Amino acid sequence: EKDSSEATTIPNDKLFGGLLAPGFDKESCVSRYQSGLYRKASPHKPSSYLISKLRNYENLHKRCGPYTESYNKSLVELQAGYKKSSSTSTECKYLVWLPHSGLGNRILSMASAFLYALLTNRVLLVEHELDMADIFCDPFPNTSWLLPIDFPLKNDFNGFNMRYPEKFGNIVRRNDVNVSPESPVPAFIYVHLEHDYNYHDMLFFCDQNQAFLDRVPWLITLSDNYFIPALFMMPSFEQELNKLFPDKEKVFHFLGRYLFHPSNQVWGKITRFYNAFLAKADEKIGIQVRVFDAKTSPFQSIKDQILGCALREKLLPDTDKQNATPSKLENQTSKAVLITSLYPEYYESLRNMYLEESTVTGEVISVYQPSHEVKQVFGNNVHNMKAWAEMYLLSLSDVLITSSWSTFGYVAQGLGALKPWILYKPEDPKTPDLPCFKGVSIEPCFHSPPVYECKAKIKVDTGALVPHVKHCEDRIQGIKLF
Numbered sequence: 001e002k003d004s005s006e007a008t009t010i011p012n013d014k015l016f017g018g019l020l021a022p023g024f025d026k027e028s029c030v031s032r033y034q035s036g037l038y039r040k041a042s043p044h045k046p047s048s049y050l051i052s053k054l055r056n057y058e059n060l061h062k063r064c065g066p067y068t069e070s071y072n073k074s075l076v077e078l079q080a081g082y083k084k085s086s087s088t089s090t091e092c093k094y095l096v097w098l099p100h101s102g103l104g105n106r107i108l109s110m111a112s113a114f115l116y117a118l119l120t121n122r123v124l125l126v127e128h129e130l131d132m133a134d135i136f137c138d139p140f141p142n143t144s145w146l147l148p149i150d151f152p153l154k155n156d157f158n159g160f161n162m163r164y165p166e167k168f169g170n171i172v173r174r175n176d177v178n179v180s181p182e183s184p185v186p187a188f189i190y191v192h193l194e195h196d197y198n199y200h201d202m203l204f205f206c207d208q209n210q211a212f213l214d215r216v217p218w219l220i221t222l223s224d225n226y227f228i229p230a231l232f233m234m235p236s237f238e239q240e241l242n243k244l245f246p247d248k249e250k251v252f253h254f255l256g257r258y259l260f261h262p263s264n265q266v267w268g269k270i271t272r273f274y275n276a277f278l279a280k281a282d283e284k285i286g287i288q289v290r291v292f293d294a295k296t297s298p299f300q301s302i303k304d305q306i307l308g309c310a311l312r313e314k315l316l317p318d319t320d321k322q323n324a325t326p327s328k329l330e331n332q333t334s335k336a337v338l339i340t341s342l343y344p345e346y347y348e349s350l351r352n353m354y355l356e357e358s359t360v361t362g363e364v365i366s367v368y369q370p371s372h373e374v375k376q377v378f379g380n381n382v383h384n385m386k387a388w389a390e391m392y393l394l395s396l397s398d399v400l401i402t403s404s405w406s407t408f409g410y411v412a413q414g415l416g417a418l419k420p421w422i423l424y425k426p427e428d429p430k431t432p433d434l435p436c437f438k439g440v441s442i443e444p445c446f447h448s449p450p451v452y453e454c455k456a457k458i459k460v461d462t463g464a465l466v467p468h469v470k471h472c473e474d475r476i477q478g479i480k481l482f
């Protein structure tokens with residue numbers, strides 16, 4: 001007899017060793033079930049503690065999610081402004097995530113917000129607006145993670161910036177962090193975790209403030225950063241994080257694969273491109289070219305750098321410049337190169353090179369680029385769909401070359417569990433002659449970490465405080481897990 005429940009019909013490896021919950025409607029999010037066919041079997045397994053924590057979270061989200069009784073009750077309190085301290089354990093607390101910056105930044109900060117919600121028993125609701133519509137599937141079963149359109153504070157979101165009076169940093173600065181468990185707390189606090197945040201905002205990452213924050217029913221955060229490494233520096237979360245992630249290098253890998261499933265529309269783009277151009281190659285090489293400043297990074301030098309890296313590290317074969325004899329047909333192996341970039345030129349020159357000249361190894365090299373949008377666009381979900389499809393396609397590579405500083409590349413390397421070859425930032429005068437170097441871990445870099453020690457409140461080297469966090473290889477002021 002056939003059981004119709006997903007739990008028995010979907011093999012465990014398709015659900016990433018239990019990371020993903022069964023019980024979703026398959027048709028509504030095909031990528032959840034098909035992605036296992038496109039990825040190599042992962043040697044990395046999530047801890048059983050992480051799995052059980054996620055299942056508990058899913059129950060909490062279902063109980064507290066949009067339009068549930070608890071949610072409606074919490075909105076009444078939100079509109080009343082202040083909350084009495086007598087919170088009961090059955091009540092729901094929320095973390096609202098607001099979008100900012102490019103899609104790579106957003107994916108990393110959503111993953112960070114989710115981990116903070118997981119650690120503090122909050123429910124994560126995300127504001128995706130129109131430009132993120134139809135990009136991701138809902139990650140939690142039988143509920144929604146989208147902030148409802150009629151959420152009462154929506155009109156205030158535009159005012160959430162450094163100066164907002166009910167910003168956490170401003171509350172701390174005014175000395176309004178009332179530690180007494182009896183005192184009333186605001187019904188919501190805005191937590192500013194953008195790269196421009198100041199000393200007082202950074203104190204969010206201090207244990208002594210978490211007890212106060214814990215009593216606030218609604219936290220609303222804006223962040224363009226992967227702030228997870230800072231959570232690993234907080235003693236109050238240490239034990240829990242160790243149990244959740246015995247392997248510190250796989251934090252985004254698991255959270256990213258758990259949270260971010262391409263919508264059917266994006267999955268269509270990904271699979272059509274993959275099947276048409278990449279599937280049959282013996283090896284797939286992803287090259288992510290992010291040019292932050294076209295003036296200091298002229299085309300020719302970036303092109304030389306990419307080729308220099310690929311040849312030096314033997315990721316691609318050189319070509320035979322003199323002898324134009326066609327290579328032999330027997331035992332030919334093939335490599336498919338996937339280039340992603342806003343610009344078409346890198347793709348064109350590499351493709352032409354391998355079409356004009358034979359390779360010295362006889363390998364067949366084909367070069368592809370899914371789109372060239374020319375400019376980063378804000379407010380357009382079709383543009384964002386292309387970006388998401390390309391990050392995902394890069395993550396299906398066997399070998400990855402990325403650009404320094406780019407969150408777009410971090411997402412690909414994390415999802416794919418690929419230690420990338422990182423191109424040096426060309427405008428940096430200290431750049432050595434080498435074109436690229438190997439990343440130390442697959443984790444994304446937290447570009448603007450807190451720089452103060454919580455107790456002494458003095459500036460410290462945050463890259464030297466705890467064993468698993470050090471400065472990023474591509475951005476020295478950043479920190480990352482390894």
Ligand code: GDP
Nearest residue numbers: 102103104105340341342376386387406407408
């Ligand atoms: P970062 O700025 O490199 O850290 O990455 P983000 O993803 O946060 O922001 C860059 C944005 O520019 C992307 O989200 C896209 O909108 C666009 N973009 C940059 N590079 C590419 C690319 O290779 N392909 C596509 N489709 N879009 C890109």
